[in-house]
Amino acid sequence: MITMKNDKIFTNRFILILFLVIFLMFAAGVVSALPQPDTASQSAFNSPVVRKTYSPESYNYAQKNFSYTPNTFPTIKTPVIQPIKSPTIRPTSIPGEQPTKTPPIRPIKTPVIQPIKTPILLPTKTPPVQPTNSPPSAEVQQLVQNLKGEYQTSMAAREKLVQIGPSTIDAILPLLRQQDYYVRFAAADTLRRLNYIPASPEELAYYIIGLREYDTGLYIENFNKLVAANSAAVDPLILVLKDSNWMKGSDIDTIEVLVAIGKPAVPKLIQALNDPVSRESAGIALVLIDDAKGRQAVINLMNQQGVSLSYYAKNYKQIIKNYDPYDTTSLDLLWLGLALDEYGTKEMAEYYVNSGSTLYEFGEKWAKAHGYRITFKGL
Secondary structure, eight states, rough: OHHHHHHHHHHHHHHHHHHHHHHHHHHHHHHHEEEOOHHHHHHHTTTTOOOOOOOOOOOOOOOOOOOOOOOOOOOOOOOOOOOOOOOOOOOOOOTTTOOOOOOOOOOOOOOOOOOOOOOOOOOOOOOOOOOOOOOOOOOHHHHHHHTTTTTTHHHHHHHHHHOOOOOGGGHGGGGGGGGGGGHHHHHHHHHHHOOOOOOOOOHHHHHHHTOOOOOOTTTTHHHHHHHGGGGHHHHHHHHHHOOOOGGGOHHHHHEEEHHOOOOOOOHHEEEEEETTTTHHHHHHHHHHHTTTHHHHHHHHHHHTTTOOOHHHHHSSHHOOOTTTTTTTTTOOOHHHHHHHHHHHHHHHHHHHHHOOOOOOOOOOHHHHTTTTOOEEEEE
16 A cells, blocks of 8 residues: 555656656747847947948749730621512413413604794894973973972872872973972972982982982982082082072081082182172182182182171181071171181181081181191090
């Protein structure tokens, strides 16, 4: 019993020693496997840094090439539409009946239309149409006379003549040469409604002047037509200057046309100085045209009437203020124009320009002659 107990104690000690040895061996292996401390790195905090240069290690790497051939898709064939061949239908023979043979169709010949040869006719000389000098009917004559009457009578005559038609034109035309503005206008208005077309520059001038449509503000085209007519328009324009009917309005438009025509109008304007009604407007046109003969004719008239231009130059403001445009015997505008030419100043020309109408033309002429130009305030 004592021996077995000792053996058991010995065995236990042996096992314990064996486990201890194994444990020490395992612990030594673990310690040796741990990384050893780098003494150089620990001293780096207290000493200058010296970095060691390491030569880079070269690695040889063989690139692998992968070859890949994609699978090609089968090409899709575009379907071609082929015409459908219809099967040949062979005629079936009916027993007992023979097929009838259709006669061949012969083409129909279309008839050819041959041109008919017409004989060549030589042109015949037709005599020129001569204007008929047949007098107008008594009714038309009376209606033309009624154009000269009062407003209601004249209007009724115009309507009736238009109803009769263009055959009345020849009977109306002489009224365009009447000195009265109202008669000329009634005739020209009727001719316009009859679609009258003047046959010559002179007739055109009488027609436009009869309508009184040639001011540069509204009818510049007619103004230019009168200027283009030149001397053919002078007599119709002088007729307006000699008209004493106040309904004709100011002569400024007529004077402007005559001035634009220029020297061809001078002889007739000099003659118009003898007419008391047209004297002032004709003299103004001559002064503005500035022709030597025309100016001398105006100076001769001034000397005959004993006019003092210095008086007009000194008192021009008062004379302009008291001017009466309906006084056909007054020649104040004419003498004012000559006074500006003779004694004009810049102040005097400005006053003329601001007075408008004919005096504006005088002021503009003086400004151009003395190297000035007219400007408008605010523009």
